[in-house]
Amino acid sequence: MNLRLDGVACARGGRLLFEGLDLSLGGGAAAVVTGPNGAGKSSLLRLCAGLLRPVAGTVEAGRTALLGEQTALDGERTLAAALGFWATLDGTAARVGEALAAVDLAALADVPVRLLSTGQRRRAGLARVVASGAALWLLDEPANGLDVASVARLEAIVADHRAGGGAVLVATHLPLDLPDAAEVRLGMSA
């Protein structure tokens, strides 16, 4: 089991966002978190990543990679070096080239991160997740800023990860083609 949420409730700034949430993701599983702005999609992902603590319930997660709003790549370094920093921490430095190829950024490996466009940055963040080798991927609006071809590539990368026994939790307001994905609706009670 890569992720198990049991009766989880989340509050931010004294406001209850959701409660009684149960979810479990095994190998190869995917779930899509949907809901209006402010329903707590990002908060749910941060809960699963261990960055927030639930006010009730328990969260169990295996080794996790998070694609958040920010790419967390040093702007003044080259793309390959910035990704290499995280891959070194993950012990997967050899996989950076492969991850860059997977998001079609191999040609830009020597370009400083600050020169990348919004969509390229997003794909670079995805490359960090791919290179991490973590079993559970938490993707927060992964399709933001991506062109049509890149969205298709994102779907293929996620499918690959699931085929390899990984699990994915995606928060998105854009339609993504994720076969057999469970849906987690937030903010319907409010």
Next chain:
Amino acid sequence: MMALVLRDVRRAYASGGATLVVAFFLLAAILFPFAVGPDATLLARVGGGVVWTAALLAALLPVERLVAPDLDAGVIDQLAVRGLSLAGVAAAKSLAHWLAFAPPVMAAAVVAAGLLGLPGRTLAVVELGLLLGTPGLAALAVATAALTAGLRGAGAVAGLVMLPLALPLLIFGAGAAESGVGALKLLAAASLVLVAGAPFVAGAALRAGMD
């Protein structure tokens, strides 16, 4: 952790850190002769304190760049997702900050000693004091940076938080030039308390900032 230290040191030097620290330190040290006059004996007597005051301000200089950019860029989040202890992250940042500012300051102190006409023996005591005291300053700067990250006008607040807490280092560091070994021992003790305690304060501040 070493990767994190190396990254932070590289970032500090790449953003013109050393040049800026040295220039700021020397400028602060040179202000005193302009203010109190060119009396050589007076300058030689207060010189140790002047160097220490300038070192304190130089340690404070990059406080806004120590933690806030990493918090904004999601770097701290990514480190936490990887299960690294935030106190450990703060300790790595303290070491990196020390490596980025202490060697330039200690080198520039030689120049400042020449400008202020400090005798060689005083310079030796001041340098030894800086070696003992700057790790504490670095740890305190990182804790201050973590506490004030995300605040508007963080730089000014950081000064208000950090300077009073750095007073023991200033007192014993500057006092060592006159009273010798006893002050150096107290300086080392004050520095050790900060090095041991400040990373936990910084780690707790980072954790609290995530909620």
